[in-house]
Amino acid sequence: MKKKRDYTAFNSNLIRRPIKRCVWLFLLPTFAAFCIGFLYPFAKGLFLSFCKYITTRNWQWVGIDNYIKAIKDPSFLHAFWYTALFAIVSLIFINLLAFMIAYALTQGIKGSNLFRTVFFMPNLIGGIVLGYIWSLIFDGILTKFGTSLLLETKYGFWGLIILMCWQQVGYMMIIYIAGLQSVPESLHEAAKIDGASKWQTLIHVTLPNMMPSITICTFLTLTNSFKLFDQNLALTDGRPFQMVNGQTIKTTEMLALNIVNSFNENLTNRGVGQAKAVIFFVLVAAIGLIQLRATRSKEVQQ
Numbered sequence: 101m102k103k104k105r106d107y108t109a110f111n112s113n114l115i116r117r118p119i120k121r122c123v124w125l126f127l128l129p130t131f132a133a134f135c136i137g138f139l140y141p142f143a144k145g146l147f148l149s150f151c152k153y154i155t156t157r158n159w160q161w162v163g164i165d166n167y168i169k170a171i172k173d174p175s176f177l178h179a180f181w182y183t184a185l186f187a188i189v190s191l192i193f194i195n196l197l198a199f200m201i202a203y204a205l206t207q208g209i210k211g212s213n214l215f216r217t218v219f220f221m222p223n224l225i226g227g228i229v230l231g232y233i234w235s236l237i238f239d240g241i242l243t244k245f246g247t248s249l250l251l252e253t254k255y256g257f258w259g260l261i262i263l264m265c266w267q268q269v270g271y272m273m274i275i276y277i278a279g280l281q282s283v284p285e286s287l288h289e290a291a292k293i294d295g296a297s298k299w300q301t302l303i304h305v306t307l308p309n310m311m312p313s314i315t316i317c318t319f320l321t322l323t324n325s326f327k328l329f330d331q332n333l334a335l336t337d338g339r340p341f342q343m344v345n346g347q348t349i350k351t352t353e354m355l356a357l358n359i360v361n362s363f364n365e366n367l368t369n370r371g372v373g374q375a376k377a378v379i380f381f382v383l384v385a386a387i388g389l390i391q392l393r394a395t396r397s398k399e400v401q402q
Contacts, residue, residue, distance in 0.1 A: 149374040154367065166375035175349040176376055179358035180383075186257065186354065187325035190264050194321050195314075197265060198272035203302075205273075206280045216277070220270035227267070231334020234263045249336060256336040256352035263331055268324065272317045279313025280306065308398070315395040322391055326384050329356035355380055 144156065149166055153159035170176055201219060205212045222230070238249045238259050249255050283306055291301045307314070332338070338350030338357055353361070359380060363373030 145374055146378060148371060149378045150371070152369045152371050154370060159371075162371065166369075166371040167379070169372050170375045170379060173362070173372070173376075174344045174347050175353065176355075176358055176362070178344065178349050178351070179353050179355045182257075182352070183326055183328075183354045186260060186328070187322055190261055190268075190325045191318065191321045193261060193265050194268050194272055195317055198269045198317065199276050201269065202273045202276035202280060206277060216270075216274070219273055222267050223271040225267070227330035228334045230263055230267055231331045234259065234266075235335050250339045253340060253342075253351040256339070259335055260328070260332065260352070263335060264325070264328070267331075268321065272321065275313050275317050276310070279310035282313075283309045311395065311398050315392065318395055319388060319391055323384060323388055326380075326387065327356055328354055329360070332357045355383075 148156065148159060150161060150163055151159035152162045152166070201215075205215055209215075235249060238255070242248055242255060247255065249259050287305050287309065288301060291305050296304070332352070332354045336352040338353030338361070340351055341348050342351045343349075350358075350361075355376075359373055359376045362376055363370050366372055
């Protein structure tokens with residue numbers, strides 16, 4: 101007869117004690133990579149935002165002068181308000197379209213799996229490629245009306261909205277489908293027995309119970325909109341130009357692109373661009389935390 105293994109021996113202190121002693125040995129490579137790849141560059145960048153420098157080894161401490169210049173920069177202020185407007189509009193359009201498609205695909209229609217794949221595929225294409233492809237499409241349409249994507253700000257704005265919706269809707273749709281499928285069927289049956297219509301069931305039963313999915317999608321849409329760079333670079337590169345207080349600014353330039361341009365164009369002091377990057381980090385982090393707290397407070401326990 102085969103002897104039964106005593107699995108409790110593996111949980112004894114004699115076995116677990118050496119493993120506990122070596123835990124830091126296993127954590128050390130990951131922690132070292134985190135420090136080298138994130139903590140050190142972040143701390144270095146935060147320090148350099150208070151310095152006037154061209155290279156990271158040659159710096160001169162200037163205090164908050166870089167932050168003052170960044171806040172007074174008309175192009176940076178314009179990029180902030182332009183990005184904020186873009187984030188609000190894209191948040192509404194992307195989440196509404198994604199939820200409507202997800203709701204339709206969970207109603208038992210034929211070929212729903214094929215539609216999910218088709219809607220998700222644009223998310224697999226890189227932002228630079230998407231930007232150049234859509235710029236050709238938009239210019240091909242707008243040239244018939246004697247204009248271009250790079251000549252009018254409104255066309256650049258809505259071009260970015262359409263591009264982002266086309267790319268992001270499929271990804272958010274998958275999250276919403278998971279949220280819709282996680283709602284207990286017993287709640288729908290109880291609402292049907294009580295005589296609730298489909299609209300009432302959606303508003304009072306489905307949406308409150310899928311708030312975690314709404315929280316995730318809202319967070320991703322907001323942060324992705326504020327961090328948008330490669331699509332903005334490829335589609336419009338911030339153009340067209342406009343004069344504001346004697347300074348030329350790019351009217352479709354978003355925050356991330358403005359920071360990169362400021363860092364690369366100002367060869368006498370890159371600290372201003374670094375200060376903008378720190379402000380950008382604080383801004384996105386604050387908006388993300390506020391949004392998470394606001395939406396999580398509306399989640400219900402199933």
